[in-house]
Amino acid sequence: MSFNRRRNANLLPVARILLLGTLIATCGGGALYYVNAKNEVHRLGQRVKQLEREIQASITKDEVVMARIAKLSSFESLRKRQQQEREAFAQLIPVNDTLVFRIQERPRSSPNSEVRTVSNLQPVR
Amino acid sequence: MAVSSRRRALWLGGCVALGFTVFSWRLVYLQVSQHDYYSALAMEIHSTRQTIYARRGSIVDRSGVPLAANEPVKTVVIDATLLRNPELGAEILSRHLEMPKSAVLERLGKQVWSATDQKMHPSPYIVIKHEVAEHVAEALQKEFAEKSQRGLVLEQESIRVYPNGGMLCHVVGFLNHEGVGQEGVERSMNDWLKGHDGFRYTERDRRGKELVAFRRLERPPRDGDTVRLTVDMALQDIVESELDVAVKQYRPKMATCIVMRPATGEILALANRPHYDLNQRDGVKDEVRKNRAIMDQVEPGSTFKIVTTAAALDQKLVRADTVINCESGKFTYGGSTLHDHGHGYGELSVNDVLVKSSNIGVAKMGLMLKDQLLYEYARRFGFGERTGVQLPGEIPGIVHPPHRWSKISITHIPMGHEVGATPMQVISAMCTIANRGRLMIPQIVSSITDSTNERTTEFPPVEVRQVIPSEVAEKLVAALTEVVSKKGTAEKAHVPGFLVAGKTGTAQKFSPSGGYEHNKYVVSFAGFFPADKPELCALVLIDDAVAPSNLNYGGLIAAPVFSRIGQRAARHLNMTPSPELMKLPAPLAQTESKGRR
Numbered sequence: 001m002s003f004n005r006r007r008n009a010n011l012l013p014v015a016r017i018l019l020l021g022t023l024i025a026t027c028g029g030g031a032l033y034y035v036n037a038k039n040e041v042h043r044l045g046q047r048v049k050q051l052e053r054e055i056q057a058s059i060t061k062d063e064v065v066m067a068r069i070a071k072l073s074s075f076e077s078l079r080k081r082q083q084q085e086r087e088a089f090a091q092l093i094p095v096n097d098t099l100v101f102r103i104q105e106r107p108r109s110s111p112n113s114e115v116r117t118v119s120n121l122q123p124v125r
Numbered sequence: 126m127a128v129s130s131r132r133r134a135l136w137l138g139g140c141v142a143l144g145f146t147v148f149s150w151r152l153v154y155l156q157v158s159q160h161d162y163y164s165a166l167a168m169e170i171h172s173t174r175q176t177i178y179a180r181r182g183s184i185v186d187r188s189g190v191p192l193a194a195n196e197p198v199k200t201v202v203i204d205a206t207l208l209r210n211p212e213l214g215a216e217i218l219s220r221h222l223e224m225p226k227s228a229v230l231e232r233l234g235k236q237v238w239s240a241t242d243q244k245m246h247p248s249p250y251i252v253i254k255h256e257v258a259e260h261v262a263e264a265l266q267k268e269f270a271e272k273s274q275r276g277l278v279l280e281q282e283s284i285r286v287y288p289n290g291g292m293l294c295h296v297v298g299f300l301n302h303e304g305v306g307q308e309g310v311e312r313s314m315n316d317w318l319k320g321h322d323g324f325r326y327t328e329r330d331r332r333g334k335e336l337v338a339f340r341r342l343e344r345p346p347r348d349g350d351t352v353r354l355t356v357d358m359a360l361q362d363i364v365e366s367e368l369d370v371a372v373k374q375y376r377p378k379m380a381t382c383i384v385m386r387p388a389t390g391e392i393l394a395l396a397n398r399p400h401y402d403l404n405q406r407d408g409v410k411d412e413v414r415k416n417r418a419i420m421d422q423v424e425p426g427s428t429f430k431i432v433t434t435a436a437a438l439d440q441k442l443v444r445a446d447t448v449i450n451c452e453s454g455k456f457t458y459g460g461s462t463l464h465d466h467g468h469g470y471g472e473l474s475v476n477d478v479l480v481k482s483s484n485i486g487v488a489k490m491g492l493m494l495k496d497q498l499l500y501e502y503a504r505r506f507g508f509g510e511r512t513g514v515q516l517p518g519e520i521p522g523i524v525h526p527p528h529r530w531s532k533i534s535i536t537h538i539p540m541g542h543e544v545g546a547t548p549m550q551v552i553s554a555m556c557t558i559a560n561r562g563r564l565m566i567p568q569i570v571s572s573i574t575d576s577t578n579e580r581t582t583e584f585p586p587v588e589v590r591q592v593i594p595s596e597v598a599e600k601l602v603a604a605l606t607e608v609v610s611k612k613g614t615a616e617k618a619h620v621p622g623f624l625v626a627g628k629t630g631t632a633q634k635f636s637p638s639g640g641y642e643h644n645k646y647v648v649s650f651a652g653f654f655p656a657d658k659p660e661l662c663a664l665v666l667i668d669d670a671v672a673p674s675n676l677n678y679g680g681l682i683a684a685p686v687f688s689r690i691g692q693r694a695a696r697h698l699n700m701t702p703s704p705e706l707m708k709l710p711a712p713l714a715q716t717e718s719k720g721r722r
Contacts, residue, residue, distance in 0.1 A: 045337030060197040060281070064259050067196035067286055074288035075190075075362045 171328045172341075179320030180576070181285065182349030184297055184310055186358040187571055192297050193287055193311065199262035200280040201254045205233055205247035207276035214274050221265040222254045229253060256284055285311075287403035293361055294403050295416035296354070296395050296516065296569060308414060310352060310569065312517045317573050320349035348576035355391035355571045360384060363693045364394040368665075371686045372398045375670035381418050381548045382686070384663045384694065387556040387653060389586040390565030392514070393661070419512075419519040422545035423647045423668065426632030427482045427614075427679070429503075429541030429551075431558055431601060434479050436502035437490040439597045443475045445604065449486045451478070456485040459532035463488055463540075479604040480613045482629060484540045491539030496527035499538060505592045506554045507564055508546055513589075514567040522546045541632060548649075552664040555628070555651040558602060559659035561595040563588050602626050606656045609684075618650055618684035620691035622702020626659075627652020627687070629679030634669060645669050650683035654691060655703075661694055663687055 071077060155163065184193040201222065208214050211233045219226040232253060236245040257265075262279050269277045285300050298309020305319075306312035323346030328339035364382050372380055377398070384394040397417045401409040415421065437443045454469010455462060465483050478486030491499055503509065509524030523545030530538075537543050549567055557564045566587040573582045605626035609618045614629045627650055634645040648670060653662035665683040672682060695702065 041338040042336070048337050049335065056281075060259065063195060063197050063283075066191075067194050067288075070191040070194050070288040071286070074290070075292055075358055076288070076290040079362070079366075 171330075172326055173329060175325045175327055177323035177325060177346045179322050179346035180283070180348040181304070182318040182320060182351050182576065184314075184318070184352045184354065186354050186356045186361075188357070189353075190358045191288055192293060192354070192356075192358075193285060195283045196286045197259055198256045198282050198284050199259065200252060200282050201257050201262065201265065202278040202280055203233060203251045203253055204249045204276040204278060205235065205251055206249050208233065208247070209274060209276075213272060214269075214276070217265065217268050217272065217274065218253055221261055221268070222257060224254065256282065289358070290404060291400050291402045292358070292365055293356060293395070294400050295397050295414075295418070296356065296392075297403060298517075299403050299406060308518075309416070309516060310354065313515050314352045314570065314573075317350040317352060320576070321347040323347070350576065351574045353571045353574065355386075355393065355568050356395070357393045357697075359697055360694055361394040361396065363697065364690055365396045367686055367690050367693070368396050368398055370689075371665075371667060371682070375667060375672055375682060377667045377671070378669040379417055379421075380668065381421075381666045382664065382690065383418055383548060383552045384661060384690070385552055385556055385567060387559035387565070387659045387662045390553075390556065390567050391571070391586070392567055392569050395569075416516065416518065418548045419514060419516055420547070422520060422522050422547055423666070424544060424632040424635060425541040425546045425551050426630035426647065426649065427484075427541055428555070428628045428630035428649055428651050429508075429544060429546070430479060430482065430487045430539065431605070431628055432503055432506050432508070432554060433487045433490050433494070433499065433539035434475065434604070435506075435558070435593050435597060435601055436494050436498060437475070438600055439502075439593045440494065440498060442493045443490060445476045445600045446474050448472045448474055449478055449483075449489050451483050451485045451489075454485070456488065456536075458488065458492075458536045461533040461536070463536060476604045476607065479601075479628070480607045480610075482608075482614045487539040488536035491535050494539075496530060496535055499535065500524065500527050502592075503538070503544065505564075505590065506557060507589070508544060508550055508554070512547075512549050512553050512567050513587075514549060515570045515584075519549070520547060522550055541630065548664055548666050551630075551649070551651055551666070552662060555653065555664065556662045557592050558598050558605065559626070559653040559662050560598075561602075562591050562593040562598040564590055564592050602656055605652070609652065614678075614680040615650055615652070615684040617680060618652055618687045618691075620654055620688055620695060622704075622707045623654040623691070623695060623700070624656040624703070624706060625652055625654040625691065626656040627684075629684060630666075631677070631679045644674050644677070646677045648677060648679040648682045650679050650687045652687055654695075655700075660698065660700060661691070663690060663694075665690070 181195055183191055183195070185191050201218070203214070203218075205211070211230065215226050215229040215233055218224065219229045222229075232251050235248040235251050237248045238244075239246045266277060266279060269275075285304075287294075287297060287299070294309075296309050298311035298313075299307055300311055301307045306315035311318065323344045325343040326341040328336045328341075330336055364384060368380055368382050371377075380398040382394070382396050383392060385392050395418055397415075399413045401413050406414075438445070443449075449472065451465060451470040451473050453471055454465040454467070457463075463484050465481075465485050469485070470477075470481060470483055473481060473483055473486055475486075475490070477483075478490070494502075503524045509522055511519045511521050525534075525543070530543075534543055553564065553567055566589055568584060568586065570584055572584060574580070605628055606624055607613050608629070609615045609625040609627055615627055618625055618627050618629075630647075630649040630651070632647045633641040634647060636642045647666065647668045649664065649666040651662070651664040653659040665686045667683055667686075670677060670682050676682070
């Protein structure tokens with residue numbers, strides 16, 4: 001009789017503890033996950049910002065280079081260079097009309113449109 | 126005692142409950158009743174509207190050569206509250222930015238009044254220099270970091286650059302300080318070029334740092350479109366260099382050259398002198414910035430004779446071979462005497478009136494036409510109205526209606542006097558003849574492409590009207606071809622290998638005080654080639670050339686410039702010359718012979 005009474009008095013509410021523990025663990029885990037997720041969102045936000053900066057820097061560099069190419073290849077710049085090269089060893093010499101040979105008639109293709117070599121009409125042995 | 130203790134416990138409990146009730150009520154009041162107010166306030170403090178600026182579109186020539194582009198630059202700003210050693214900071218800044226150290230130090234010393242602690246503080250925002258090149262800014266930032274200096278802020282900016290400097294300056298135009306097109310295509314196409322700024326609503330923490338995760342409504346910017354012009358920069362280079370040669374030789378007050386494709390009205394080149402560098406506009410006078418091709422009017426002189434002749438032929442009042450008595454060079458009408466050049470001419474055919482540029486011949490054609498018809502044809506050829514070219518500031522010119530004409534107007538207007546025309550109107554009229562009677566709107570913009578290269582808006586050629594039948598235009602072409610021959614006034618406009626048609630013009634300059642100025646002329650040549658199938662039409666107009674009176678003629682000054690441009694343009698455009706037309710000598714700029722108007 002006394003054995004049974006002692007057993008009843010020391011009985012641990014295991015199920016309740018487990019339930020409570022599970023609830024606390026779930027809530028705690030959820031809260032931690034939420035905090036982690038929030039941190040992750042912020043971290044990704046920073047990463048997005050950094051990538052945006054990198055893209056912007058690339059675009060800026062690209063634009064700087066494009067502007068420089070445009071400037072160096074402009075007619076104004078080429079004209080200046082031509083001016084400089086007039087006194088240099090390698091000069092640009094204008095081609096006069098007397099030096100231009102114009103072909104008035106195009107060579108006709110043969111009726112059966114056979115492919116011919118341009119310079120050597122003799123068969124190659 | 127027990128009662129007393131219980132009562133005290135009850136009192137305490139009651140007070141605590143009351144306290145909680147009050148706080149709870151306050152909480153409910155703030156969170157529920159005042160929710161909208163406080164959430165709006167929080168939004169106002171933490172949320173900002175960030176503008177995302179659109180990039181301005183570029184301007185390119187017909188083959189994609191950039192004429193106006195953007196160059197990223199930085200504005201160097203210093204937060205003096207963070208600057209540890211102003212002396213060292215000023216030394217670094219002055220070296221990189223090429224500014225005197227004293228000037229930098231003076232700026233760094235700027236202070237602002239703080240209302241919170243009622244005293245002066247170093248300014249957190251001091252602009253040191255605008256438009257600093259990227260590589261300079263990069264080097265500056267590096268040195269600041271190396272020497273452990275803080276407070277350097279580099280703000281991103283963009284400036285408009287014109288790689289070709291002064292070339293095509295009157296067409297391309299420029300922006301004002303607010304980035305709005307001020308002149309040229311920059312102005313007329315501003316709505317396409319500017320794009321649309323985007324925006325983003327974002328939240329910031331209490332230190333002002335953006336919380337990217339809480340970005341909300343966002344609209345990306347739409348960058349400006351690329352405007353493609355009809356201009357061919359290689360041809361423009363040819364025109365500008367030849368115009369420079371002419372300007373050097375004759376030192377005129379101004380000069381204009383326009384090259385067009387008659388069939389479509391596309392402007393392939395347009396140059397004015399004087400001109401200016403688009404990248405260095407400070408101190409440039411309005412007169413120099415003026416696009417004289419569309420904003421200046423001159424009396425067209427003999428080039429206008431094509432209008433009178435076309436009208437007379439179209440109205441069948443004359444035929445090409447009808448003989449007109451040119452009164453041996455002296456003809457009096459309404460108390461005013463007209464003269465032809467030299468000793469004048471006896472009887473000339475209508476063709477020869479144009480070839481010899483007889484004033485009396487065209488005056489008589491004007492008399493045959495009468496006021497109303499002459500006026501109508503002038504208007505049909507586009508004089509007295511804007512051509513419609515996509516450039517700002519075009520003027521309509523002046524063609525007075527007949528009721529405002531004087532008694533002698535009917536003999537003066539046929540030879541291009543009493544008419545105010547822009548160079549663009551003159552070349553449009555010549556293109557009409559080249560185009561067998563069809564007047565086209567001159568075009569400077571070929572297409573517009575959006576920043577993603579997905580959508581392109583083309584500007585197809587626009588025909589205004591059929592001014593004269595093609596048969597009449599053919600007759601005029603035949604006559605104008607003879608103008609560019611040994612018997613005509615513009616032998617020097619000859620382009621070896623091509624049949625050229627055109628008309629010279631020499632008009633005495635109108636004096637602001639009334640009448641005409643002595644020995645001051647506006648000389649011009651408008652022509653096209655090949656005459657049978659015109660590919661190019663060009664006008665060379667030189668105002669007040671410094672030349673002896675007997676050499677100051679369109680045929681001697683403007684025609685050789687046309688010829689040189691024509692030769693180089695034909696080679697550039699790969700036009701095939703006719704061998705039988707190659708034999709004529711190339712024209713020279715100087716001549717001893719006496720010219721004809």
